[in-house]
Amino acid sequence: MRLYLPGVVKMRFCWALLCSSLRNLRHFPAVMRDPGHLHMPTMTPRLVLLLAACLVACTCVSGQKVSVTEVSVDSAVEDIKWGGADHSVVLLKTIKGRLYRSTDSGKQWYDITNSLVLSETEPGAPATAITVDSMLINPVDKNIVLVVGTKHSHFISNDAGRTWRRLKQRVPIHSWQFHPTQPHWALLSAWSDQCHTASEPAKTAAGGAVTDKACNHMLYVTKDLGVYFHLVSSYVNVDFAVTEDFGRSHRVLIHHTNKFLISNGYTFVTKSEDEAKQTVALMVSTDGGKTFEKAKLPFELSEKSYTVLDTSEGAVMLHVNHGDEGRSGSGDVYISDHKGLRYSLSLPSNVRTTTGETEFDRVLSLEGVYLANFKDDPEAEGALFTAAVEKKTEDKAAEHQEEEVSQTAVY
Template identity: 25%
Template sequence: MIWRLVVLGGVCVCLLAAEGKSRGGRTVTFRRTQRDESQGQVRARPRRETSGSSGTSKLSHGPAFTSCRLPLTPTEHKVLDDNTHETGFNGDDGSYVILTWVGDGTGVILVLSTISTPLDSFLEGGSSRLYRSTDYGKSFHDISQRINNTFIREEFGVSVGPGSSVILTADTAVVDNPGGIIFTSTDAGATFKFIQLPFHLAQPITYHFLNHDYLVALSIDGGLWLSLDFGAKWTKVHDGVHSFSWGAGVNLFFSCSRVDTVEADERGDLVLKRTKDLGKTFTTIHEDIFSFGYIGAFLFFSVMEDSRSPRVMYFSSDQGDTFSRALLPSASTEQFYSILDGDEDMLFMHVDNPGDTYFGTMYTSDDRGILFSKSLERHLFDGHRKSDFTNITSLRGVYLTNKLDKDGRIRSVISFNRGGMWRQLNKPENVDCTEQTKNCNLHIHGEHSRNNRIVPMLALSEPTAIGLVIAHGTVGDSLSSSQHPDVFVSSDGGYNWRGTLRGPHHYSILDSGGLIVAVEAQREGQVKTIKFSTDEGQCWKSYNFTEQPFFFAGLASEPGTKAMNVSVWGFRPEEDGQPMWVAVTIDFQSLITRECNDQDYEEWLAHSIEGEDSERNGCILGIKETYRRLKKQSVCRNGKSFVVSKKQSPCLCTREDYLCDYGYYRHVNTSECVRQPNAANKTLEICLNGEEDELLTAGYRKVPSDKCEGGFTPQHAVQTVIRPCGVKPSPGPPARSSSPETHFDTPRERLVLILVCAGAGVIVLVAIISALLAVKRVVYRNRTPAYRFSNLRIQDDENGMTADLESATSSNGTVCQPDSDDDLIE
């Protein structure tokens, strides 16, 4: 018997798995398959299986730490009792429940309960019931009649867009209809409009970033459809489409086959097109592509230049008008690339190492997304192609990830300057390691641990909760899978940590960081207690929110972290064998009634070292940022109107604000960039956007997004001489090559070849000239691989091996593209 639950609500990103064991010895597995924080959605699937044990080994405990526990007063207990509301949703064997928040500050939650039927049933897939709450989940009303009790599909039945827009997709695949059915609402589900589509959906409808009236959909037969009136009318704009993505403005990109049919082509033989007038005209950007994506301000796509060669990556920062090949080490078909994060200034990209190594190299790009610098070696990427890379959104420039060291141990590292430098995390202030521990540091569990069901959720941070980070971790020499993961909190963006909760928990940030809530992840038993803290995890209180415990499925809180209501979701097995789905909503606003005033806030200089009195203290990426944030000892409400305020002041530039330009490297134990040995002059030529850029440089290039002023300035300003080079990669399709291009590594190799083949003095002269020209285009080597911009080759000095310099780059996103090349976006 299988029980499935999908909960959509705003707590943690991409929850995958947590396990529990019932008293009867049966293992319950909650699979959270999808989460879209921007839409306030969480998906979870509990599956009940008969088992004699939980299938997990007993874990040991790490170093002990003390944390503050405070009892609830009788008054506090009564207030919470009076403002805690429990709602039950009757289910059946095979029920599927979706919870989603709608709008910002509306208090509206929609709950969709569906009952699937076997494929051989005479029913049209099953039945659905729709419930709506307008008071943050305190009460729900059955509004199934508003959608005519239509069966809403499970896979992507509920989609929430900008504002208060909602789309419900009916499952009509078993009905002989010309198209599917959707229900649209622009008033957070108060009313719905029935729409018969002229096509059947292949994937969820995609909203425009800013205008919810603009919708794009892909049909099961490869048609690309566009609506400009929130689904009332649809127009087919192209056939044979594989994937699409909105760009800046109303730019819409899509990949399609050459013959307008999905079945007639193969990946790698697609055409990338763009429309910037909502389907009226089209521009071909490139042919022979395998996949593409859009992140930050960058369009990127991989190209199969030849069927016998690996894919090559191209980038564009101007919506595809011009583009250039990324300069990065090559990757064979066994390797992959993955864009980890990106914005309008730069990209983070992982290049996998050959073989099943579980690690690779992380690179950061320049502001054009073309020239990449090595950021971190041995970056962990597990067998599921999942990275532990995390953007700490509560403080600018902070990223957290794990690496697999040569001794086979996983260790956490953090960067405070956007990947410019990485270091291990400090030992938590309230944790002491044993004398046998060689190195005592905090190590954070990420996707690798969640995939292996060691932790229930990832590190959590929010832009409105300045400096606050909550994460599961272990303390010691490396990340441990044999110890119970504990919960650690940082209040300064990851510089300093403290242990706060023993054992794994589900946690959420409320009231812009003024309130943290947590529910223990029970592997054996059911939950009934929620813990909460008003001082960023220094002290905790516990409250029993129900008299009848239930199996936990998820925390649901309004997106944006400004609300003070949280719903605990789960189910209770009933005597008749059917599950009773339960939502318990707790209103903490009734407990914390005082509004914060000016005395409750403090001025905090981010990235600063306490006690240090220097001009550079707090300078990161060229600026100092002083935030106004809530004092830990203040017990009050930030409220819905709270906005983050900060003061910025530029710092004087130093060499640390610059990267070493290509052909230069950072000298050992200094911050000075020096020319690589044997470089004949300071001229470097690269072919970008169809033109040859001759860069005359002093060896420094400012870090993307660095805002320093004055101070250190390279001796010679960068000068650029532009001349044509090769065939300009215009918006039209490039010529297809019938054979692989032959490259030669050095001017000497080119000279020898021509001498052997020609045997004539005139030809020898041509060869010498060719060699001299090639010398200008070489970035000479030191000990590290060197990039030759003219022929895109890379050579390793130590072993003499040469390989094509192939593709490049790939959030979030944390960003999930609808049709992502497995090698590019995970």
């Protein structure tokens, strides 16, 4: 895999423009992620064209010649994250699980995968590097980086990837959540070992007795970046709850939930609605979780899953997977009111993956500008438009009837 990146450019504006393009426009189509996080299944030729366009723009502005440096990595680029105090450190992950690092905003790259080595299991056995599954930047301190391995080995860095320390918790990480204000605090969730051996014969304890340990979802907390972990709960159920004493007590806010997201003052929680049809409802709160209301779409369709695309413009951009087999691989994008409750159709047939990633991206440097990819399906679009009109007509008729009843009651 080859990347073409510029060399020394005299005017800082040129390099800032190029870095902004890498972070904001990324590739097209793109996958929506949090700001500063670049997720790319493949590095397409369009990115190379984008870099070339930026270089041409820089040359026109500065009147100076620029040099292009070719950088080769082992395979296609899957993820890029910007870290460090001044965002000059860039970490790059390839689809083969190799990790690369740059300290000059992407001009020069170094393969640092061999820095993430496992301890020798037997005397004389060589240390082996891990395969990187994912990486996460601390939102409070950009120098803190977590690298999740594909199995039981994970590493954390306090200096933006210059040195690494292996976590003592040797479990496959299901999810990791940094604290929003405390840089050294984090929550870790993991499935117990029995969950990973469910298809194998039950393990027996000493004496041949079958163990009764069940498959549980474990929740841990660390206050020292993984030096020590404390068990919060040995069984995490599917209720949305809040705790202020690390699990000793908790208050359930919504029962039978699935996932949640907190973003720009909005709290989103998905709740099981119809178990037989496997549909869910989206609950929204704008007062910190004190009250929740169900999101209302413009017409009745099954709602299988959601992807919150953006909340930074005073409204919610929401991708909904309706589970329509005739339009597999796509969903519909809706835009909400300021409370995130009432939605109208913005873009039908937006391309999505089976894991919920969508080809929809916000341009960080241009307020209110988005890039998206959609399937050209006139029949599906027409059906959606017709359903939307019918639903809107029904709503207006219902409102008119309510007004008549109200006027009758007054007179």
